[in-house]
Amino acid sequence: MVNKIKAGIIGGAGYTGGETLRLLLSHPNVDVAFVQSRSQAGKPVTTTHSDLIGETDLVYTSDFNQPVDVLFLCLSHGESKKLLSENIFPATTRIIDLGNDFRLGDTTDSREFVYGLPEFQRDKIIAAKNIANPGCFATTIQLGLLPLAKVGLLKEVHTTGITGSTGAGQKLQDATHFTWRANNISAYKTLTHQHLGEINQTLKKLQPDFSETVNFVPWRGDFTRGIFVTSVLDCSLTLEEANKLYKEYYSSHPFTQVVDEMIDLKQVVNTNKCLIHLEKVGSKLAIHSITDNLLKGASGQAVQNMNLMFGFDEREGLRLKSTVF
């Protein structure tokens, strides 16, 4: 018989809260103890996540202080730090923060957070008490660059990434008005995206002499799920050498695959996977990488981190059927 852990979700009514809930509800090692939401307290979780009708009777709570083994913080940026400063959770409760409050080494009085990118530092995650879950663009870009940084071959990088609308969250705003966004493309935060901090932090840990820039141009796409990234840089490796480097680097990481054929976004939508495809033209190496921003870029990676911390199979609860089409 399976010994189950208890999980709580704080901020369960948003997109990442909902995806985390969907994953945990069918995770064989987890009981969802509570799903907290300030705005929805007292209502069934199916009020906001109506696709779960018929699958759960859970009701949003306002109270999150019942003891759990793991706590997922699915809050707006800045709110996790505030929550942990105003509330004391048992030291035995592991915390996985899906926001960006602790990704750059910030700590609270009592808790240190480990940056939760398994392909970068799985061993530290296994031993961690608290996880700062990476950002979605940060995950997709880093997975495209980690092997190069590992061998010290990173140079100035030019990266363009396009993201689905779920990256902008549930709140109504001009940039997610259907009439505006449908069939539209736009740029935002050119070369200044907030994920550059965590990207550079990782890359410099792997390649301490890396002093160049990741020039990142983010675009908004007219789809809901997924991130497609292409990074281009000078590289002395041949295509064969580069593929060998990448395939060896990811050989023990079940969710990240280096693919010989060109990839396209829908291969990973609704999965926890990252696919990578390399091309070499002249002196340039081009690295394409794709993820589902809500799964490998958020809730899926959070559950992956939970699996690692609690000794479950890394893939447990994450063998998801892709939408494909």
Next chain:
Amino acid sequence: MVNKIKAGIIGGAGYTGGETLRLLLSHPNVDVAFVQSRSQAGKPVTTTHSDLIGETDLVYTSDFNQPVDVLFLCLSHGESKKLLSENIFPATTRIIDLGNDFRLGDTTDSREFVYGLPEFQRDKIIAAKNIANPGCFATTIQLGLLPLAKVGLLKEVHTTGITGSTGAGQKLQDATHFTWRANNISAYKTLTHQHLGEINQTLKKLQPDFSETVNFVPWRGDFTRGIFVTSVLDCSLTLEEANKLYKEYYSSHPFTQVVDEMIDLKQVVNTNKCLIHLEKVGSKLAIHSITDNLLKGASGQAVQNMNLMFGFDEREGLRLKSTVF
């Protein structure tokens, strides 16, 4: 040399206001005297209609009392009546109301409104002082039924229509959140849509003994522009007879075409046209009709009505390149 009329737009910052402005700016017989907007007064019209950058220097006004020959009211439902009760416009100013305040025969103290569906009563529009411009679903459904009502063959009708997101207006709301609406279909106001009033009013004028129902199921589609309607009813006409009836009815109406091949929505997107296709199966006649909800279903028809009232060619300013794709 062309003698131009002066036009004013009230409520110019919304979708129908913007479309009316786009059409009038390139209309050879019209000078746009002002575009009023409460929320945007003092700002260039390109602030909200950024596709017009480089095409006009007009600035939104708060003041709409300069004399014009024609005034387009592009307001939320209920606001036109309020505006006309609180302001006096010169009796010589013709008014075209794109809202639904005057479609069912309501009048103000001094103004009577003619229902502005040219294919139903062009002569009355030509002689009118004020126009109640039809609703978008109402236009598309009526154009599918007018010929039958004319010859007294209307019976109980079952109609389903699907509309683009622009039909729901510019305001942020759950039903126009990109993440929700993309790739989604939903129903609303089943059998109770507010356009049924004007539809029945027209049909009963043409066929006074029509006492049956138009059972109308409206759906929300995952596109921005256009309405596709299919109406089904019992009909004793053969397909040939029905096509003959429809083609004769619309022979003098340049924007409504009866087409022998199956139609699809994008044939009319970004145009003022309505295409109709008929099928006969057993005793049932199926009538497919399509329009662009913002043009033939709103601003285009408003300009068509203006053309008729001022003696311009009915098509002036409305020979629009369709998007096709």
Next chain:
Amino acid sequence: MVNKIKAGIIGGAGYTGGETLRLLLSHPNVDVAFVQSRSQAGKPVTTTHSDLIGETDLVYTSDFNQPVDVLFLCLSHGESKKLLSENIFPATTRIIDLGNDFRLGDTTDSREFVYGLPEFQRDKIIAAKNIANPGCFATTIQLGLLPLAKVGLLKEVHTTGITGSTGAGQKLQDATHFTWRANNISAYKTLTHQHLGEINQTLKKLQPDFSETVNFVPWRGDFTRGIFVTSVLDCSLTLEEANKLYKEYYSSHPFTQVVDEMIDLKQVVNTNKCLIHLEKVGSKLAIHSITDNLLKGASGQAVQNMNLMFGFDEREGLRLKSTVF
């Protein structure tokens, strides 16, 4: 330890073949013995189903005559009958045909097929040797009408349904060219859709005196997955009575839910569920029903039928994370 059955898929390179494979690969009671494809024999299944990269090493076979417990026929219409006339499969091999060859009571020399709509005749499916899996529109429309037919209240029905592009299959054709279909709506097979045969067959079995018509207008939608159907008919039941009837009818059927709030298509996309919502306006009952055409409308229902035939939990392998967004 789980005792697994062996499954084979014939016609594995198409959409329903691929979806069946995705479901079986993660089904705890199934080993996929082979996936046959004439066009792809010898190539990895990931050649056509590239989202499965990293999840399976299966290679398409040309040969399908190794013995299996269950055989899924994922062929074009007409090809299943041909296959079974030209090949002999062991009598112990159960066959689930996803095409339309055997839905109307056709048999082969040696095999009888049971119409595989569990909500209609689960007991017969449990005892069946061979299943004719229902069509996608047929499933969605029938689930909206079964309870009424059961109590003899079916009358003439007017139904409109809209389907995603996957319903048209993998073959390149004008109606699935992206440039044409994006943002487009069109009608086809008005009142003559081939699924009307199986729909009427079921309805008359439940309500033998039903001699009226299901007037079905199918539309093509500009999305890939899912079917949204609205049926309207005269009904003497109150809304409360209708909801009671439907909820009781489906109380023991885990995948079909009667929902009090309005439904929208994406609630069921990438799941095996059917959601139903009822409205009553005047004398009319409106029934909205939604499914994923490739799952509850095809491969998901096929696996559900397999579960029933082999005594597995009806939901096994079908607790799928919806895409939601």
Next chain:
Amino acid sequence: MVNKIKAGIIGGAGYTGGETLRLLLSHPNVDVAFVQSRSQAGKPVTTTHSDLIGETDLVYTSDFNQPVDVLFLCLSHGESKKLLSENIFPATTRIIDLGNDFRLGDTTDSREFVYGLPEFQRDKIIAAKNIANPGCFATTIQLGLLPLAKVGLLKEVHTTGITGSTGAGQKLQDATHFTWRANNISAYKTLTHQHLGEINQTLKKLQPDFSETVNFVPWRGDFTRGIFVTSVLDCSLTLEEANKLYKEYYSSHPFTQVVDEMIDLKQVVNTNKCLIHLEKVGSKLAIHSITDNLLKGASGQAVQNMNLMFGFDEREGLRLKSTVF
């Protein structure tokens, strides 16, 4: 009274042929003498361009040898050269080739082609007898770089561009299957796109010492019309200086606008415009540029070139209502 020229279209059944036809039909200075199509000869042009139903009775011809003033070649790449080698057109007939056969300085025995980018060399176009109309990506990228090259400030450029499906033409192919392309992003021809030749040719004419690379990553987008490009390069100019440079460069070019606010693709869809927006971050200048690939990127620019060659207003027939939504 307007003196009209006669125009012929060769290859009228494709996308650019159709767009050219749409533009010419409403051009006040043009009579369409014929529209040739090998595959559709004898059929009405509305057979393939069904949005033109009710607007023209033109029938496709197989014969294109009636004399015209201007001939638009809307053929697949390679076919223009073949056509001109196999047929003799009067020397007085001006030819505008929308393919890529003559963009790199190739000539026929009797004809020299001028590269038809008005913002680069309008004077030469005015004097030209034959035009090689630029490619869609080539147009959008060059318009983002011309002012820098003019003043010798071009350095190595990193460019990403995303294109609508119409860029891939009318032919059915995997990359334009709706089921695949909807909600999908993919890369192709990374750093090797065929438009790089004409881009480099122009840039080197403006800045002869430019020996660096335009590193161009093309992506396929899930929309039908439009191109969004972001180019990034080192630049010593301040943002103010760059904006001044660009605005002065384009001050006399009516279709290209430098905009102070961030731009988005739908601002130009269904128009002949190019909008440009500049940003400066650290030492990097980011240049966003957008066009409609079928208009400014093909047929619209072809008509603009015709206007210039025949002394018409550059904007004649090109004051198009944008779709906006």
